Amino acid sequence: METKNGVDTPGRAPIAQPHLRTDNWRKAPLWTFIGLTAFVVYATIRVFTQSAYFVEGANFHYLSPFASPCLSDSCGAAAEFGTWGTFPQLIPLAILTLPFILLFRLTCYYYRKAYYRAFWMSPAACAVPEPRAKYSGETRFPLIMQNAHRYFFFIVVGVSAINTFDAVKSFHGTEGFGLGLGNIIIVVNVILLWSYTLGCHSCRHITAGRINHFSKHPVRYWLYQKASKLNGKHMQLAWITLGTLVLTDAYIALISLHPNFDLRFIG
């Protein structure tokens, strides 16, 4: 005979309905599911098709964040950090960084909440029973690996530095400096990526969260306060940066196919 668990546990108020919520609690996990799935589908297609990821003109040099740093011989002028030979179709051009960006976001404390709720329904919403009888949280493999989040944070700080380099380089084409809409999109994307990265809970811990005497470490405490401020917007930045990554990549794809479409302000 199956032992009753959860809200049906003997001794608790015997209520027939598993929950009594009357609001539209399905909406948030559904939108999360749609948003994350849409991003994963878009990113997968763009990373593995290896096309329209770079465009260079007289006054601009646009490289998609999904292909940076571009490490294949096929990258041409997009290879800013050398190449590692010719990559076959299924190897991403940014093989050095993309797995770590993925792992950083996968182990992010915000995204964990989002996908545990939307994909694993653990729980789908507060006070709504989850569908599984057993639960071990993040105590066992593979979920115990969520504890490696800080390592991915350190790596992604380096990736953000590469993105910053790309943003600076985007202003310089074959003939010199220029300014176009693409530059603005790339720079805004990089600023938001830094904001998301530096607002990470692990960053907050590393700056000063782990110490108990802020008064003895004023510089670290100042950094902690800044990280905490960004951390307060971590969920919003997590979603906004997914959007700006797609926007940046899609804009560069558009300009690589139609270079004259770039709205130019200088050069």
Next chain:
Amino acid sequence: MSHQAEFKVWRGDSDGGDLKDYTVEVNDGEVLLDVIHRLQATQAPDLGVRWNCKAGKCGSCSAEVNGKPSLMCMTRMNTFDPNETVSVTPLRAFPVIRDLVTDVSFNYEKARQIPAFSPPEGVGPGEYRMQQVDVERSQEFRKCIECFLCQDVCHVVRDHDDNKQAFAGPRFLIRAAELDMHPLDSRTDRAVFARDEQGIGLCNITKCCTEVCPEHIKITDNAIIPMKERVVDKKYDPLVWLGSKIGIRHD
């Protein structure tokens, strides 16, 4: 202005019970606890309900309102549509005693297991000195009124009664954080205690505890996640371990 509103209030005990329909007068400015008291005074004198301060500070009148863990004294009636039927049940993570009253002794057992505040040796009562900036993180967690709504909504124990042995729940993880972050607490084993004895690894940070907290304590972001990071320091980060061993890191 007043109107007649429909309620479904759970009546019964652990042997059985049901959601009973009631129609009760609701006046402007009232909260749900006012209505429950009117119900008790006019139609159901034997209705069991625990309450005390009526000001959201004692944590006694916890219940589930339309399926959401809430304080009845902080649930304003004007947040409901006048034609809406409002359900009121006891907390569903704890054994029921009668009607809206539950046995929350699980929480007191978990509280007793936590090692008490431990000031440095030689510092006696009245001699505690600390900077405000150092203690304000812990002060956020002192706002807790022990209503146990966070304990009730946490799916780790709500949906898995078998985890009650291993998991202390959000209220006691903020107590762990309060003490571990305290500038005058001298214990260095609180993070390890949080992992091994309080089961912090079972928390998957889905933030329901934060959503229901009537004191708006950022339980997940300011207490549980920082404690998880401190557990990583002590148990999962080889570089921190190495740094401690060779003496370049002092915690």
